[in-house]
Amino acid sequence: MAHRIINPPDWAPAKGYANGVLTEDGLLFTGGQIGWTDRQEFEAHEFVGQMAQALKNIRTIVETAGGTVADITRMTWYITDKKEYLSRQREVGAAYREIFGRHFPAMAVVVVSGLIEDEALVEIEATAVIRR
Template identity: 60%
Template sequence: MSGKTIHPEGWAPALGYANGMLMADGTLHIGGQIGWDKDKVMRPGGFIPQMEQALSNIREIVEAAGGQVADIGRLTWFVKSKEEYIAHQKEVGQAYRRIFDRHFPAMSMLVIKELIEDDALVEIEATAFIAPKRD
């Protein structure tokens, strides 16, 4: 089964990876998104702004593939600090709802030691299903 690379318009090139791969069956695999914007500039302000940017990136990839937030079936979160996440749960919920409203797919969270980008505090990957268009 072959896939189509999904790269939102205006984003800096993804080098050595794809932000999203839309498979022929409609499954959209979204690579780990961190808190940087379309120009690969890390959003300042710590965990909450980075988390919100990562979720915004996921939404933008889903929309570029022809879908919507409700098509997302799974999120996997990788966080560097369990304590920071727990200390900011109210802000996490508020930021989450700004991007995903009240759509809550299956989720997992892993606490990890490091991410590839040193300044990244969170990375989130996703899987969505976008029904193939019928001709």
């Protein structure tokens, strides 16, 4: 089965991974997205800001592949601080709805001891089904 690497055109190149892989049958798998910008720079240094940027990154990958956030079927979140995530649920929900609207795919949240990028507080990966 053929697949296509998805990398938004204005983004810095991914090194050692793909930002997205779109299969011939319309399955899109995103690489784990962290809270850095298209230039691979952190503008936010707190959880909600990084989470919002990671979601925007996912949205951009999905749109580059020809889909919309409504095509996202699954997300896995990796977070480094359970207490901060739980204490900021209202802000998390507001930021999520601002970016993804009221689309809620299947999700899991996993607490991890750290992420590869030391400054990253959250990493989110997603799967979408794009049939256009």
